[in-house]
Amino acid sequence: MKVLAIVLAGGEGKRLMPLTADRAKPAVPFGGIYRLIDFVLSNLANANYLQIVVLTQYKNHSLDRHISRTWRLSSMLGNYVTPVPAQQRLGPRWFAGSADALFQNLNLIYDELPDHVIVFGADHIYRMDPRQMVEQHIDSGADVTVAAIRQPLQLADQFGVIETDPAGRRIVAFREKPKDAVGLADAPDQVYASMGNYVFRTQSLIEALREDALDPGSKHDLGGNIIPMFVKSGGAEVYDFAHNVVPGSTERDRGYWRDVGTLDAFYDAHMDLISVHPVFNLYNDRWPIYTGQDPLPPAKFVHNDGDRIGHALESLVSPGVIVSGGTALRSILSPGVVLHSHSHVEDSVLMGCVKVGRGAIVRRAIIDKNVVIPDGARIGFDLDYDRQRFTVTDSGVVVIGKNEIVER
Numbered sequence: 001m002k003v004l005a006i007v008l009a010g011g012e013g014k015r016l017m018p019l020t021a022d023r024a025k026p027a028v029p030f031g032g033i034y035r036l037i038d039f040v041l042s043n044l045a046n047a048n049y050l051q052i053v054v055l056t057q058y059k060n061h062s063l064d065r066h067i068s069r070t071w072r073l074s075s076m077l078g079n080y081v082t083p084v085p086a087q088q089r090l091g092p093r094w095f096a097g098s099a100d101a102l103f104q105n106l107n108l109i110y111d112e113l114p115d116h117v118i119v120f121g122a123d124h125i126y127r128m129d130p131r132q133m134v135e136q137h138i139d140s141g142a143d144v145t146v147a148a149i150r151q152p153l154q155l156a157d158q159f160g161v162i163e164t165d166p167a168g169r170r171i172v173a174f175r176e177k178p179k180d181a182v183g184l185a186d187a188p189d190q191v192y193a194s195m196g197n198y199v200f201r202t203q204s205l206i207e208a209l210r211e212d213a214l215d216p217g218s219k220h221d222l223g224g225n226i227i228p229m230f231v232k233s234g235g236a237e238v239y240d241f242a243h244n245v246v247p248g249s250t251e252r253d254r255g256y257w258r259d260v261g262t263l264d265a266f267y268d269a270h271m272d273l274i275s276v277h278p279v280f281n282l283y284n285d286r287w288p289i290y291t292g293q294d295p296l297p298p299a300k301f302v303h304n305d306g307d308r309i310g311h312a313l314e315s316l317v318s319p320g321v322i323v324s325g326g327t328a329l330r331s332i333l334s335p336g337v338v339l340h341s342h343s344h345v346e347d348s349v350l351m352g353c354v355k356v357g358r359g360a361i362v363r364r365a366i367i368d369k370n371v372v373i374p375d376g377a378r379i380g381f382d383l384d385y386d387r388q389r390f391t392v393t394d395s396g397v398v399v400i401g402k403n404e405i406v407e408r
């Protein structure tokens with residue numbers, strides 16, 4: 001059975017601004033050394049699906065660079081991860097929606113002639129063995145199988161909401177981001193949400209995309225248009241993510257899936273990583289999360305001119321970090337971060353090469369690459385002041401964009 005994987009990585013990620021000001025959402029750094037796209041690509045690679053096309057569009061420079069530097073598979077064995085930027089192949093327009101992105105790249109499917117096509121989103125934090133979903137899809141003979149997970153009812157308007165037949169397999173209704181969803185019969189405060197991960201029978205996908213392309217009223221969106229088309233014809237099934245068991249997983253981290261589409265969700269997913277018993281276990285070496293890294297030296301903790309020794313507690317510390325007389329508490333320090341004497345960073349995410357000056361204090365913040373926090377500056381204390389100069393989320397997390405200049 002031949003399977004081609006297509007990863008949709010063209011999303012704009014408006015709600016993650018300023019982190020997506022000059023990079024696509026799937027290229028946003030996560031967990032110190034990763035980028036969001038590493039999670040879906042690792043899931044596919046660990047499952048041995050090694051013909052992977054990544055459709056990019058929006059501000060794709062750092063994404064393309066990351067994929068071509070990191071995700072080099074052995075082409076001799078016919079394996080590849082290929083970023084395909086929107087090329088305006090069908091006239092002078094960018095992709096309209098995710099279905100249009102697939103339609104414009106149908107040639108990639110014709111080149112491979114797979115039996116089934118996996119179409120996965122690129123911006124979630126999770127471990128999943130996609131083979132189990134593909135197996136169910138093949139056994140059932142469905143045109144499309146949609147991965148689903150229970151989510152809180154109040155988030156229903158962020159997801160494709162699924163209703164199934166009483167057996168829980170066939171999809172009888174699929175509504176994209178409904179404002180008036182009702183809860184499940186056995187859990188009124190939950191809905192069954194699409195994870196944005198699909199497996200299609202190739203021929204069914206091609207026919208649906210062609211039909212959709214001819215419809216002037218369509219938004220050419222997979223969730224909004226294509227999946228409902230299959231629901232109507234009775235060919236859509238659900239794959240319950242709760243049944244997915246990844247090698248090396250434990251009862252605790254099974255079923256973990258985070259849509260990090262908002263700054264608060266992005267922040268919370270990081271705070272989970274540094275909790276004593278994180279739900280998402282980065283240390284499962286039977287299902288590794290792959291990434292690419294510059295050859296940096298090990299992290300070091302030193303003192304400066306007889307000051308106290310730099311230290312980090314309950315934190316993730318990446319290679320290339322220098323903690324020189326400063327303190328990090330419950331924080332993520334990405335490669336190349338430097339904390340100078342008497343600086344103090346807590347409950348924060350510092351991305352690559354952030355420098356925190358002498359005596360500066362940073363609390364509950366996400367600080368993007370290359371930002372320099374001047375000596376003695378205070379971030380996350382006076383939120384009214386921070387709001388005037390940075391982004392502050394609903395829950396009070398201060399977010400400073402890449403290369404932003406910070407005044408004291």
Ligand code: ADQ
Pocket residue numbers: 008009010011012025026055056057095096097098101120121122123158159160161176177193194195196221222223224259
């Ligand atoms: P959203 O994530 O809101 O909902 P969308 O913006 O289409 O839907 O993004 C889906 C994926 O496609 C993302 O990985 C994005 O990066 C990518 N993408 C979007 N437009 C693209 C384009 N033109 N070219 C290439 N890639 C593109 C979707 C589903 C919901 C489901 C949620 C789960 O539509 O039904 O519940 O994902 O988070």
